[in-house]
Amino acid sequence: MKKIANISIDTKISDHYNSCVYMLKCYKNRKALQNKSEDFVYYTDMTKDPIHRLDEHIKNQDIYTKRFNGNVEVSYIELYNDLSSAQRRKEQLKKLRRIEKETLISKKVIGVCDKCHDNMTRSIIIDNEGERKQILQCSGCKFWKILPLNF
Numbered sequence: 397m398k399k400i401a402n403i404s405i406d407t408k409i410s411d412h413y414n415s416c417v418y419m420l421k422c423y424k425n426r427k428a429l430q431n432k433s434e435d436f437v438y439y440t441d442m443t444k445d446p447i448h449r450l451d452e453h454i455k456n457q458d459i460y461t462k463r464f465n466g467n468v469e470v471s472y473i474e475l476y477n478d479l480s481s482a483q484r485r486k487e488q489l490k491k492l493r494r495i496e497k498e499t500l501i502s503k504k505v506i507g508v509c510d511k512c513h514d515n516m517t518r519s520i521i522i523d524n525e526g527e528r529k530q531i532l533q534c535s536g537c538k539f540w541k542i543l544p545l546n547f
């Protein structure tokens with residue numbers, strides 16, 4: 397299990413899927429981040445190396461989010477196994493209005509784990525056959541499964 401701030405990606409998954417689209421919530425200071433203030437902006441990007449890249453944002457080593465001094469939170473991740481799908485999805489997400497981003501992120505929690513009753517969250521992947529699937533992962537015991545997705 398690799399861990400970055402509030403998100404963990406199972407290594408079995410992250411080693412298999414080589415592209416990642418993500419959204420950060422960027423706060424102006426530490427207090428706003430801790431209080432989960434509404435005063436933030438979204439930053440949407442993609443990477444081939446989510447663990448490394450998201451870590452850079454959080455450690456304030458990234459030029460695009462430098463003005464937020466590392467007061468950023470990983471809010472959303474979708475995994476893909478080809479770069480062009482990730483690129484298309486990034487462009488799509490960037491055009492969403494704030495309320496649409498909120499809706500997408502809030503849908504990330506999709507239920508409760510059978511085993512430990514913590515929240516199950518959802519990420520979306522595209523497999524080698526180009527089929528969209530969803531990964532459900534428990535934020536408590538880290539139990540995960542991959543399910544087909546129709547949309």
Ligand SMILES: [Zn+2]
Nearest residue numbers: 509512534537
């Ligand atoms: Zn669990």
